[in-house]
Amino acid sequence: MKLTTILTACSSVIATAFLAVSCVKETGKEVALEQTDYSSKAFVQIYDGTLSSARNHVYVDGARVTGTPLAYAATFPSTPSLFAVLSGFRAFLIRDTLVTTTQPQMSFAENLQAGTNYTLFMYDTVTTPKQKIVQNNIIIPADTTSRIRFANFIFSKTAVPNVDLFSVKRNANVFTNVAITEVTNYLPHPSSSLTVQNDTLHVRETGTLNTLATLNGFAPVRKRSYTLVFRGRYQSTSGTPIRTLSSFSSN
Structure with a gap:
């Protein structure tokens, strides 16, 4: 029931x-009303x-x-x-x-x-x-760290291996065995500062050193939550849309 x-x-x-959509007029001008109650x-x-x-x-x-x-x-x-x-x-x-x-x-x-x-x-x-x-699940850290998660949205017409996300700063995998369309939970990660270098992140086939994409100079701001997205066409190493790793913040 x-x-x-x-x-x-x-x-x-x-x-x-x-x-409603069928009746909407596309004027190209959208006016956002001020919100006061978000409960x-x-x-x-x-x-x-x-x-x-x-x-x-x-x-x-x-x-x-x-x-x-x-x-x-x-x-x-x-x-x-x-x-x-x-x-x-x-x-x-x-x-x-x-x-x-x-x-x-x-x-x-x-x-x-x-x-x-x-x-x-x-x-x-x-x-x-x-x-x-x-x-x-955004939680503001009490310390100076940031938080990261990994989303695997690479495209392929054929089956491809799951992937790991490797951090050069940590010298270890942050996420392992992530399947296509999987989005992990957030984990703490060192933020960038004057004394801490930016990180380099590698997407690798799970359990191997075969690097599929690299994000250089990842500089997360303390207390912010980031999503790292593996995207593009799996078989493309040049041209568009090349397989790549990028990031965006949600707070």
Whole structure:
């Protein structure tokens, strides 16, 4: 009975969002109303890892939340922050704004909890876009460290090995055996300072020294939480979209 109720609620939310989106006028000017009460709000950040995407807009309950279109490897908001939405079942819609686009739109519902932070990851390719939303367990460290997690959104048409994330500063793996589409939990990591050098991070095939991507000069700020994303096309070592490791902050 509970499952039927949830499914019915999700279907109703999505149907309502479709109707609202069909009636929205795209003026290109979005006005954000000042928020004063966040007690019933959830907070979301979006990462666009969909290969070759260029003009994605995101809608929540039929209202566009993105200002300028999202392109591959972009985050929204662009600064280390999140946008607020009402908690509960929310209908999301992601679509390319070009009339002749070949990118299918994505529609899905999520039950967001009040006072909780989320990251919505977009991944795969423009012809088969996918999404995954995860909760951000952001804790402000009491010391001078930062916190990092690892997200594996590399694309490959064939099966590829899981990966490890190796820290040169630690001289050890920080994360091991991470599968495609897996997002780890946050772990403490030394922050950058005048006395502590920046880190170099390597993505390696699990259990080997075979390096797939490197992030040089990683300089996390103390007390901030970072996501390290392994993205691109697994077989591409040059050109676009090359396999690479990048980072973004959520606070």
